[in-house]
Amino acid sequence: xxxxxRIKVFDTTLxxxxxxxxxxxxxxxxxxxxxxxxxxxxxxIEAGTAIASEGDFNSIKEISNxxxxxxxxxxxxxxxxxxxxxxxxxxxxxxxVAPSSDIHINSKFPxxxxxxxxxxxxxxxxxxxxxxxxxxxxxxxxxxADLEFITKLFKAAMEAKADRLTYADTVGxxxxxxxxxVMRKLSSTFNVPIAIHCHDDFGLATANxxxxxxxxxxxxxxxxxxIGERAGNAALEETVMALEFxxxxxxxxxxxRIYDTSKLVEKLTRIVIPKNKPIVGEYAFxxxxxxxxxxxxxxxxxYEPITPEMVGRTRQLVLGKHAGKASIxxxxxxxxxxxxxxxxxxxxxxxxxIGDKGKVVTDADVKTIIETxxxxxxxxxxxxxxxxxxxxxxxxxxxxxxxxxxxxxxxxAATGLGPVDAAINAIKKAVSEFGDIKLVSYHxxxxxxxxxxxxxxxxxxSKGDKIVTARGARTDIIMASVEALLEGLNMLI
Ligand code: MN
Numbered sequence: 351x352x353x354x355x356r357i358k359v360f361d362t363t364l365x366x367x368x369x370x371x372x373x374x375x376x377x378x379x380x381x382x383x384x385x386x387x388x389x390x391x392x393x394x395i396e397a398g399t400a401i402a403s404e405g406d407f408n409s410i411k412e413i414s415n416x417x418x419x420x421x422x423x424x425x426x427x428x429x430x431x432x433x434x435x436x437x438x439x440x441x442x443x444x445x446x447v448a449p450s451s452d453i454h455i456n457s458k459f460p461x462x463x464x465x466x467x468x469x470x471x472x473x474x475x476x477x478x479x480x481x482x483x484x485x486x487x488x489x490x491x492x493x494x495a496d497l498e499f500i501t502k503l504f505k506a507a508m509e510a511k512a513d514r515l516t517y518a519d520t521v522g523x524x525x526x527x528x529x530x531x532v533m534r535k536l537s538s539t540f541n542v543p544i545a546i547h548c549h550d551d552f553g554l555a556t557a558n559x560x561x562x563x564x565x566x567x568x569x570x571x572x573x574x575x576x577i578g579e580r581a582g583n584a585a586l587e588e589t590v591m592a593l594e595f596x597x598x599x600x601x602x603x604x605x606x607r608i609y610d611t612s613k614l615v616e617k618l619t620r621i622v623i624p625k626n627k628p629i630v631g632e633y634a635f636x637x638x639x640x641x642x643x644x645x646x647x648x649x650x651x652x653y654e655p656i657t658p659e660m661v662g663r664t665r666q667l668v669l670g671k672h673a674g675k676a677s678i679x680x681x682x683x684x685x686x687x688x689x690x691x692x693x694x695x696x697x698x699x700x701x702x703x704i705g706d707k708g709k710v711v712t713d714a715d716v717k718t719i720i721e722t723x724x725x726x727x728x729x730x731x732x733x734x735x736x737x738x739x740x741x742x743x744x745x746x747x748x749x750x751x752x753x754x755x756x757x758x759x760x761x762x763a764a765t766g767l768g769p770v771d772a773a774i775n776a777i778k779k780a781v782s783e784f785g786d787i788k789l790v791s792y793h794x795x796x797x798x799x800x801x802x803x804x805x806x807x808x809x810x811x812s813k814g815d816k817i818v819t820a821r822g823a824r825t826d827i828i829m830a831s832v833e834a835l836l837e838g839l840n841m842l843i
Contacts, residue, residue: 357599358569359586360445360486360545361392363615364409365399365425366583367573370621379618380409381416383574386611388418391602392586393569396445400424400435407439414440421484428467428474433481443484446474447518450489450500454520464499468506475510486545488516493524497532504540514543514569519558522551522581529558530565537566545569548584550576555584560592563599574615575623575630587612587629587661595656609662629661636666636712647680666712681716687724696723704804704825715797715804722806722823725837731756732781732839739828741769749773751832753780755843770831777835784843788812789835794827805830811838818842 364380367373375383380397387395397413398406414422424441426432428448436444448471449455455467471487478485487507489500504515517532529546536544546562548555548571559570576585587608593599612630616623625632635658637646645652650665658665667677678697682689689697700719704711736752749772750763762780766772774789781787790810796803807822807830818841822833 355563355568355599357563357593357601358393358543358545359391359590359601359603360394360396360423360569360571361387361420361573361586362396362547362571362583363387363573363577363586364413365396365445366571366579367577367615367619368398369579370577370582370619371579373577373619373621375409375618377405377409377412381412383615383618384413384418384420384422385416386607386614387574388420389604390607390611391604392420393602394421394423394443396423396425396571397441398424399426399432400439400441401426401432407435410436410439410441414442423484423486428470430474430477433474433478433483436478437481437483441483443486443513444478445486445488445516446478447488447490447516448474448503449491450503451491451495453494454491464502468503471503472506472510475507475512479511484514485512486514486516487512488518488545488547490518491520492517493519493528494521497535501536501539504536508540508542512542514545515540516545516547516569516571517562517567518547519549519555520547522549522555524548524558525554526557526561530561533562533565533567537568543568545571547571549578550581550583550585553581555582556589556592559584559589560597563593564597575612575621575627577615577619577621585628591629591656591661605660606662634658635663636668638668644676644680647684668712678716678720682720685717685720687720689720689724693723700823707802707825712798718797718804718806718823722821722833725821730836730840731843732836734832734836735759737773737776737828737832739769739773741772747772749776751776751780753777755781755784769828773828773832774835777832777839781839781843785813787839787842790817792831794831797823807831807834809834809838811835811842813842816842 368375384395397410400407400410410424421442423443423445424436426436426444426446428446448467449458475485475487489503492500544567546559546567548558572586572589573583574586576582590601590603623630642653697720701711733754735754739749741747746765747769748765752761760780762776764772764775764779766775790812793808795806797806804823804825805827810817810819818838820834820838822830824830
């Protein structure tokens with residue numbers, strides 16, 4: 351039963367993760383994340399430290415009352431008051447830690463000896479059991495402590511009826527070989543589930559967690575996106591994926607929910623996910639143009655170990671300024687579109703225009719460009735010769751346009767509530783003699799994130815009882831809006 355073992359996931363995003371410098375979550379935000387974690391399928395949610403603050407106490411209380419499937423846990427020290435707060439907040443369990451290295455014993459309980467820590471631990475575990483809590487008893491800084499002492503400490507906690515034990519690599523100094531060896535010893539000595547808690551100071555948190563599980567641990571602590579004190583904790587998403595993909599361990603995690611959960615935590619904690627972070631980073635399933643892109647299009651396994659869909663994502667192809675006809679044709683083939691030579695030239699020119707501005711061009715951008723260009727009639731009745739817009743704080747947004755309609759030049763100017771509105775008004779004025787033209791609807795989307803993103807504008811324009819839908823796609827929102835309106839006019843005039 352070494353392989354295919356069911357591993358329990360103890361999520362500490364809301365406790366250790368919240369200890370990330372600068373992160374402070376409100377009760378509502380914690381409840382949102384806890385709900386997402388529950389759907390994700392974590393077994394335990396450490397929701398905070400009940401005694402630490404009113405906010406933490408209330409968070410644990412709200413989350414405990416939310417009817418989630420996961421066990422709700424409060425962090426605490428081996429002190430009766432910590433236990434009282436956890437119990438009164440309504441937590442199911444307490445993750446209670448005792449200092450186990452001499453460094454931690456001397457700093458937390460000056461003048462006390464290892465034996466005193468054992469006595470205090472026994473008293474705390476017994477008291478927590480009296481208060482009806484599930485007790486996960488942890489040895490803090492275990493990786494710098496004497497293993498013989500940890501064994502003694504754990505034995506005492508077990509006699510006091512602790513339910514689970516945790517080996518904490520508090521400062522991230524564990525190495526995989528030692529993690530496996532220590533867990534082999536502990537799991538053969540103790541008959542209860544043992545958990546591993548790792549920090550990433552040397553980038554080994556995931557590896558150490560996996561080796562501890564190989565050695566016999568049955569539960570691991572982790573945070574979404576690996577947030578946490580200093581370099582953070584083991585990242586839940588990459589640990590789960592590595593465990594299942596490489597080692598055949600099973601967890602209850604619904605992997606398709608990983609990405610959404612990760613983005614929610616990023617948004618609420620404001621700790622931005624590094625672009626190259628495994629599984630959840632922006633580039634984890636993005637491919638640069640050239641050989642990779644064409645191979646990926648034929649068979650995604652050539653350059654992807656797992657599909658993005660497995661973790662709730664989609665693939666992105668970055669075409670860049672050197673995007674060739676081949677990659678554009680391939681995207682058109684997938685979409686079932688055909689372009690004539692002139693349209694192809696226009697598509698290429700627009701893709702390069704974005705690339706030249708130093709912005710990455712994704713396949714989503716290209717799709718929008720293709721769809722926009724394919725709608726364009728090559729012989730236009732209404733052509734834009736010039737547009738300029740003035741906007742600011744103490745100025746009425748004003749636009750002037752020069753159009754060529756059926757060969758005649760028309761110049762108009764108008765004001766508006768904003769620069770887009772002013773430009774649209776100027777064009778409407780310029781075409782007013784061609785009938786009762788109305789802008790029925792206006793919708794704008796940014797294709798990819800960022801203020802330099804390609805902007806996709808969809809408009810409905812009417813003349814009499816005829817309504818058409820048109821689209822513009824540019825990096826400049828005013829130009830995208832003008833383009834969309836002009837395309838509509840070309841269908842109507
Ligand atoms: Mn920690």
